[in-house]
Amino acid sequence: MNSTPASSGIPDAADRNKTEIREFLVSQRGRISPDQAGISPIGGRRRVPGLRREEVANLAGVSVDYYTRIERGNLSGASEEVLDAIAGALRLDPSERDHLHDLAVTANNGKARRRQPQSGTRVRPELQYLLDAVTAAPAHITNRAMDMVAANALGWAMHPDLDERTGTPPNFSRYVFLDPRAHNFFADWERAADTNVAMLRREAGRNPYDKRLTDLVGELSVRSQEFRDRWAAHNVRKHYAGLKSFVHPVVGPLELTYQSIELDQDPGFALTVYPAVPGSASEEALRLLASWAASEHSNRIDSHR
Known part of the structure; x- marks a missing residue:
């Protein structure tokens, strides 16, 4: 007889969903004081900071019993209006609000979510053609589990430390938390680590049945205290555009803008491109990086002849 997740002691996705709802709402409630919420405190002395359940319920316009049921992990039947009211009461930002809706x-x-495709590790040839057409900026495609499943020449050159030690295909989260070289590569490692976990948390909320993703979270939770601490904070984030700073081991400092796009025709994949500001030192550094990458490629070919 095959053992079920429950009998093996491993929580299934439904149990993880309830736990995530409970811990997410409790963590968000604990971040807001009555003063910040613009209300008079209910009750006497507080043992912990943050709002009480009855205060959140009053702000959201629902009964205390109903909000208590929700905070215990039961979002079944909760309407979008109720979710938005709770999000407003807790002052959730757009990413956090979307996360609450994803959990619902x-x-x-x-059952429908269970049938969603798992994180893929291969891309269509047409996507690789697209990557290869980008020659002046690093570009890569990742899946939900932060595997770099494809890249252009500059994309691979930008991440020379992403090797077999981070998995096959190479994985950004393992690199950030398990490879000491990452602390030198990211100009602000703490920010990079925070962002990585917040992205993983968002994906886990959207895709709790993705085994590659849940296995990665489990592995990092066991192997990295820094990951565990951040995972427990329940921060979520979308990651579509901005500015990042790196210290490349070959060409030195790089300050690059980035744009990330979810590929609707290829669910679970996202394309990210890192262009430099024209005329900047980083643009020149990318040109040097392209020359270095071409030289390294040529040397590899010669070594195999």
Whole structure:
């Protein structure tokens, strides 16, 4: 007889969903004081900071019993209006609000979510053609589990430390938390680590049945205290555009803008491009990096002849 997740002691996706709902709402409630919420405190002395359940319920316009049920992990049947009211009461930002809605979708439609495709590790040839057409900036494609599944020449050259030690295909999260070289590569490692976990947390909320993703979270939770601490904070983030700073081991400092796009025709994949500001020192550094990459490629070919 095959053992079930429950009998093996490993929580299934439905249990993880309830736990995530409970811990997410409790963590968000604990971050807001009555003063910040613009209300008079209910009750006497507080043992912990943050709002009480009845205060959140009053702000959201729902009964205390109903909010208590929700905070215990039961979002079944919760309407979008109720979710938005709770998000408003807790002052969730757009990423956090979307995360709450994603958790509700899973709670209400678990069987349909279970049929979603797992994180892929291969891309269509046409996507590689697209990457190769980008010659002046690093570009890569990642899946939900932060595997770099494809890249252009500059994309691979930009991440020379992403090797077999980070998995096959190479994985950004393992690199950030398990490879000491990452601390030198990111100009602000703490920020990079925070962002990585916040992105993983968002994906886990959207795709709790993705085994590659859940296995990665489990591995990092066991192997990295820094990951565990950040995972427990329940921060979520979208990661579509901005500015990043790196210290490349060959060409030195790089300050690059980035744009990330989810590929609708290829669910679970995202394309990210890192252009430099025209005329900047980073643009010149990327040209040097391209020359170095071409030289390294030529040397590898010669060594195999």
